[in-house]
Amino acid sequence: MTKKLKMGLIGVGRQGSNHYNNLLSINQVDLQYICDLKVDQSWKEKYSNIPHVVKDYHEILEDPSIDAVLIATSTDAHAQVVLDAAKAKKHIFCEKPFSLTVSDGEIANILRTVKENNVKLQMGFNRRMDPQFRDIYKQIQDGNIGTPQVVKTTSRDPFVLKKELIQRIGTLPYDFTIHDLDLARYMMGSNIKEIYAKGGTLIDPTLKSIGDVDTIALVLEFENGAFGLIDNSRQAVFGYDQRLEVFGSEGMLKAENVSKSTVELYNSTSESKKNPLPIFNERYHEAYVDEVKSFINSVQNDAPVVADGVDAVFAQRAAIATDESIKTGKPVKLDTEFEV
CATH class of the missing domain: 3.30.360.10 (Dihydrodipicolinate Reductase; domain 2)
Known part of the structure; x- marks a missing residue:
């Protein structure tokens, strides 16, 4: 039996909450972290089923047991979190778009980092x-x-x-x-x-x-x-x-x-x-679940992702x-x- 993918969810707003519920429904996922800038004690009580509820996503990246992260932060943070996750050798599922302002050149540098660290990057074109x-x-x-x-x-x-x-x-x-x-x-x-x-x-x-x-x-x-x-x-x-x-x-x-x-x-x-x-x-519930399942398959079987960083560009x-x-x-x- 293939082991579950230990994951962290970064960003639990409108889209992140949708992903949170879907991640819990996927048998191949072991959701270890949720992270959001608004985290306080009430969040830890609300998400008591999750082992780690944190405010700083670097805590997830520094945990060697974590295989992958799902990024659902505000769009202006996507590029930096993707870069940091790639450097930490975590596989990455990132909501679209890659950015509103980051240049093609900077994105190319980030994608090179992804490639050099041999991690998967799938964009959320559900x-x-x-x-x-x-x-x-x-x-x-x-x-x-x-x-x-x-x-x-x-x-x-x-x-x-x-x-x-x-x-x-x-x-x-x-x-x-x-x-x-x-x-x-x-x-x-x-x-x-x-x-x-x-x-x-x-x-x-x-x-x-x-x-x-x-x-x-x-x-x-x-x-x-x-x-x-x-x-x-x-x-x-x-x-x-x-x-x-x-x-x-x-x-x-x-x-x-x-x-x-x-x-x-x-x-x-x-x-x-x-x-x-x-x-x-x-409307797209099945698509949201299936895109994460497809990402998991890509990580576990070294298969191509359904939408990559170049598609995002x-x-x-x-x-x-x-x-x-x-x-x-x-x-x-x-x-x-x-x-x-």
Whole structure:
């Protein structure tokens, strides 16, 4: 029997709490630490089931028994924690994005440190692990729709987040659209070479005060000549709207919303069906669990991770280009090369 992976969770906020619950449900994980800057005595009582509840993540890195860490801190801390964990020879699962501000050169240096210390680094692009999207990806690889020509994604949150949270996790292009950008690149098997984006505040004009938008429409052009269309919104009143379509030379693949019931009612006066699931951690629950299981498999069997640091670089570049295109009103070219 393969021994459990001893892990520490760094950051127990909105996303970290989601990961905490999922880690407890995974048999291959032995969660030894949780760490957060807000830790006090009440946390130690609340998390009495965890052997170590600490405020400084270096305590986790200094423990030789720990195999891996899951990083779910605020985005601005990701790069430094990844670097420190790599130097401590801990395998790393890090929530996306890698950074909002760290340069490609600095990220390349961090990724070299990861490689030199022979540790795994997986980035949390969880949509790659969604069962529906994985099915579409596999069918594309199997050639079931010929050559992919157009990818379309729709992602809409159920409500507008609080400004204080947005300022911690990033504006719409960096925290939200980045998932669509990564998924589109993943499905098409080609880097994005140009982005043209439009964004506005159609729902909450006060978002302008923090430099954010609530509605985005994008056109992508890939290196292989294919195209992508993305639309995002911060508020879909009917639930968490998540859809994907890939059109190819010999057919089309399509994933619709997931709801709690597949029952649809049709009668002489109307028709109805259940709304999509209400929030991200319900819609992508299986994906969140499976991405960590995939990471564990990569560590234990020296297998490739599903999304690595280079994937994070290309997603970050695309998010930056989206933001720039919105602000300038012009298409933005992307660098499609990156070397570690």
